[in-house]
Amino acid sequence: MDMRKDEKLLVSKIENGTVIDHINSGRALVVLKILNIKGNEGYRIAIVMNVPSTTMGKKDIVKLEDYYPNSEDLEKISLISPNATINIIKDYEVIKKYKVEIPNKIKGTLKCNNPTCITRKSNEPITSSFTLLSKDKIKLQCDYCGSILTEDDVIKELIGESQ
Amino acid sequence: MVINMGWYNKDVVNILDFSREDIELLFSKADEMRAQLKDKSVKKTLSNKIIGIAFFEPSTRTRMSFETAAKRLGADTVGFTGEEGTSVAKGETFADTIKMIDSYVDAIVLRHKFEGAALFASGIAQNPVINGGDGKSHHPTQAMLDLYTTKTLFGEIDGLTFALIGDLKYSRTVSSLIYGLSMFKPKEIILISPQQLKLREEIKLFAVDHGLKIREEENIEAISEADIIYVTRIQKERFPDLQEYEKVKGSYKINKKILETHAKKTAKVLHPLPRVDELSPDVDNTNYQAYFLQASLGVPLRMALLSLVLGGD
Numbered sequence: 001m002d003m004r005k006d007e008k009l010l011v012s013k014i015e016n017g018t019v020i021d022h023i024n025s026g027r028a029l030v031v032l033k034i035l036n037i038k039g040n041e042g043y044r045i046a047i048v049m050n051v052p053s054t055t056m057g058k059k060d061i062v063k064l065e066d067y068y069p070n071s072e073d074l075e076k077i078s079l080i081s082p083n084a085t086i087n088i089i090k091d092y093e094v095i096k097k098y099k100v101e102i103p104n105k106i107k108g109t110l111k112c113n114n115p116t117c118i119t120r121k122s123n124e125p126i127t128s129s130f131t132l133l134s135k136d137k138i139k140l141q142c143d144y145c146g147s148i149l150t151e152d153d154v155i156k157e158l159i160g161e162s163q
Numbered sequence: 164m165v166i167n168m169g170w171y172n173k174d175v176v177n178i179l180d181f182s183r184e185d186i187e188l189l190f191s192k193a194d195e196m197r198a199q200l201k202d203k204s205v206k207k208t209l210s211n212k213i214i215g216i217a218f219f220e221p222s223t224r225t226r227m228s229f230e231t232a233a234k235r236l237g238a239d240t241v242g243f244t245g246e247e248g249t250s251v252a253k254g255e256t257f258a259d260t261i262k263m264i265d266s267y268v269d270a271i272v273l274r275h276k277f278e279g280a281a282l283f284a285s286g287i288a289q290n291p292v293i294n295g296g297d298g299k300s301h302h303p304t305q306a307m308l309d310l311y312t313t314k315t316l317f318g319e320i321d322g323l324t325f326a327l328i329g330d331l332k333y334s335r336t337v338s339s340l341i342y343g344l345s346m347f348k349p350k351e352i353i354l355i356s357p358q359q360l361k362l363r364e365e366i367k368l369f370a371v372d373h374g375l376k377i378r379e380e381e382n383i384e385a386i387s388e389a390d391i392i393y394v395t396r397i398q399k400e401r402f403p404d405l406q407e408y409e410k411v412k413g414s415y416k417i418n419k420k421i422l423e424t425h426a427k428k429t430a431k432v433l434h435p436l437p438r439v440d441e442l443s444p445d446v447d448n449t450n451y452q453a454y455f456l457q458a459s460l461g462v463p464l465r466m467a468l469l470s471l472v473l474g475g476d
Contacts, residue, residue, distance in 0.1 A: 115403070116298050118279035123256050126283055141365065144279025145300055148365045 014044065017065040019087040019094075020077065025050050027081050028060035033159040034076045035069060043067050056083060075109055078102040079154050082135055106130040106140060110149065110157050117145035170471035174285040175293040178303040178339050183346040190311050192467035193460070200235070200463055207237025208475030215268035216242030217260070218295065219251070219275045220400075224436060225295045225305070228461035229272050232469055235462070241268065261287045270473060273297075276400075291472050299333045299363075299401050305435050306339035308464045310347070312457040313391055316431050321348040326389035328355045329415060329441055331362040333398035336435040338366050340393065345373040352377045355385050357414045359407065360397070383415065387425050392417065392451070394434045394442045418443035422451050433457050 023031055028047045037043065044065035053059035068088065069077070077084050078100035088096040108127045112119050119128040119142070130140040130149065138151040149157070156162050169185040178186075199205045214233045218226055221244060230240045246252050251260055257280065264271055265288035273281050274295040281294035281301065296302040313320050325344065331337050331354055341362075344352065352375055354362050361379065362370075370377045378385075386392050394417050402408040417432065431453040434442050446452050469475070 114278060116277050116401075118257075118275075118277040118283045118297075121257060121277055124283070125256070125258050142279070144282055145298065146278070146365050148368075 012046075013092050014046075014063050014065045014089055015092055017043075017063065017067055017089050018069060019089060020062045020064070020069075021059070021085045021087060022053065022056060022081070022083045023060040023062065023077075024081045024083070025053075025056070025058035025060055028062050030080055030155060030159055031060075031062050031077055031084075034080070035064075035067075035073055037064075037067075072109065074100050075103060075106065076158055079106070079109075079138060079140075080151070080158065082138070102132055102135055102138075104132050105143075106132065110140070110154065112142045112145060112147055113149060113153050113157065114142065114145050114147040117142055117147060119144050166474050167471055170468075171474050172291055173472060174281075174291050175303055175468065175472065176281045176285050177294070177301050178306045178343045179345075180303075186307065186310065186343070186346060189307060189464070189467050189471060190314055192471060193311055193464045196463035196466040196470070197460070200466075205235050205466075206475075208470060209233065209473055210237030212238040212269040212473055213267070214238050214240045214242075214469070215264045215271045216240050216244075217264055217271055217273050218242065218244040219246055219257075219273075219280075220296065221245065222274055222295065224458055224461060225274065225302075226272075228458075228465050229293075229295065229304075229469075231462050232465035236466055236470060236475055238269075238469070238473075242272075257283070258287055261292075264288075265290055270469070293468070293472065296335055299335050299398070300338065301342075302335040302339045302435075303343075304465060304468060305336045306343040307468070308457065308461050309336070309340050309393070309433060309435070310343050311464050312433060312453065312460050315456070315460065316453055317390065320344070322350050323390040324350045324353065324388050325391045325393060326353040326355055326386045327393045327395070328383070328386070328417065329395035330360045330397045330411075331356045331395070332360045333401035334395045334435075337362070337393075337395055341366055341370055341375070345370070345375055349375065351388070353385050353389060354379045355381070355383060355415075357381065357411050359411050360414075383417070383421055384425050386417075386421075386430070387427070389430055390427065392422075392426060392430055392432045394432060394438075396434075396437065396439050396441055413440055416441055416443060417446065419445040419449055419451075422446065422449065426451065 028049050046063040048061040050058050084100045087094045107129045129143040133139040140149040233240050261284045270291045272293045272295045275297050278298035278300040280297045285292040399408050432451045434454040
C-alpha cells in the first residue's frame with residue numbers, strides 16, 4: 001500500500017492547529033509528554049508512528065487540533081527530535097512551516113544530572129545552562145560542572161522516565 | 164603599579180580561562196617571589212588589600228598558602244573554614260553569602276563541595292573570585308602549582324611524560340592538571356587507576372579533542388616511562404556511596420621499592436597532598452620525592468597570582 005494513501009486512511013486533515021512532522025520514529029508519545037498532553041484535555045489529536053519517510057527511514061507525526069506549542073516546548077522537542085518540522089494549520093492550509101532548531105545554549109529547560117552540581121543546590125538563584133556538543137546524537141555539557149547529558153539522559157530529564 | 168591585562172581583576176575559576184603566555188608570566192613572577200622570599204626582600208605591594216578566604220570545605224595547604232601569600236605581600240585576610248559558625252548553617256543561600264563577602268573584601272578565595280560554585284560566585288561578585296577547589300571539577304591554582312613545580316624541576320613541561328595515578332574520577336587536581344597540560348606539549352599522559360576510578364568521560368573527551376596523547380593502564384608498572392609520577396589520594400568525601408569507597412580503599416600504593424623497580428632514575432613524584440596510604444613515607448627520603456618542594460612552592464606561586472590579579476607591583 002502506498003504510504004500517502006495509508007496515512008490518509010489513518011489520519012484526516014485538521015482544520016486549525018499544529019502538525020509536528022518528522023519526529024524521530026517511536027518518539028511521538030514522548031512529544032505528547034513534553035507538551036504535557038494527557039488526552040483528556042479535549043483536543044482532537046492524531047498520532048502516527050513508525051511510518052516510512054524518504055529522509056528519515058521511519059518517522060512519527062503528531063497532529064493537534066487547536067493547539068500551538070510555545071517556544072519552550074519546541075526547544076524540548078528539538079532535543080529529542082532534531083529534524084522535527086512544525087506546520088501551523090489554518091482553514092486546512094499550512095500557513096507556516098519551519099524546522100525546530102536546537103539552540104547552542106539550553107538554559108533552564110533541563111536539570112543537570114549531577115547531584116552535586118551548583119545548579120542543583122536548593123534555593124539558589126541559579127538557572128541551569130548547557131552547551132550543545134553534538135547535534136546528531138544529542139550530547140550536552142553542563143556549563144557549571146562539565147557533566148555530559150546524552151540523549152537518554154535528556155529524555156529521562158524531560159519526561160521523568162527512560163525510553 | 165604594573166598591570167597585566169591577562170590577569171588584572173580577573174576571576175580564576177578554570178585554568179583554561181588563561182593562555183599559555185599568561186601561565187608562563189605567572190611562573191616568571193613566581194620565580195621573582197621565590198627569590199624575594201629567599202633574600203627576605205618581599206615588597207608589601209598589597210598592603211591596602213583585604214582578601215576573603217571563604218572555605219566551605221576543609222583545607223590545610225591551599226588555605227594556609229593563600230593566607231601566607233597574602234600576608235607576605237602585606238594584605239590582610241578574613242574568612243572561615245567550614246559552614247559551621249557561619250550564617251550558611253542558618254540556611255543563608257550561597258549567593259547571599261558571596262554577595263555579602265564581596266562587599267567587604269577586594270578578592271575572594273573560595274572552596275566549595277558543589278561543582279560550578281566558583282563560576283556561579285564569579286557571576287555574583289564584583290571583585291575577583293579565585294577558585295580554591297569546587298567539588299570534583301576544578302582546582303586551577305593547584306594545577307598551576309603542579310606545572311610550576313614541574314618547570315622548576317625539569318626546566319620545561321613540553322616533551323615530558325606524566326603518569327597520573329589513583330583516583331582520577333573524583334580528583335579535581337587531576338582534571339585541572341589535564342586542562343593545564345593541554346596548553347603545553349607533553350609527550351604522553353599515562354592514566355593509571357583501578358577500573359572504578361578511571362578518568363571521567365568528559366575529561367577524556369577534552370584531552371582527545373585537544374590533541375593530548377593519553378593511555379589508560381591499570382598496572383603500576385606503567386610508570387616506567389614517566390618523568391612526573393603524580394599520585395592522588397582516593398577522594399573518600401566525593402563518593403556518593405561509601406560502600407563503593409570501601410571496595411577501592413587501599414587499592415594502590417606507591418613506595419620506594421616500586422619506584423626503584425619500575426621508575427626512571429630521574430623521575431619525580433608529586434602529590435597534591437594530603438596523603439593517606441597511597442604514598443608510602445619511605446619515598447620521603449629518596450631522590451624521587453618532590454612533593455614537599457611542590458607544597459612549599461604554593462606560597463610564591465600564590466603570591467605571584469594574587470599580585471597579578473590585584474595589581475601589586
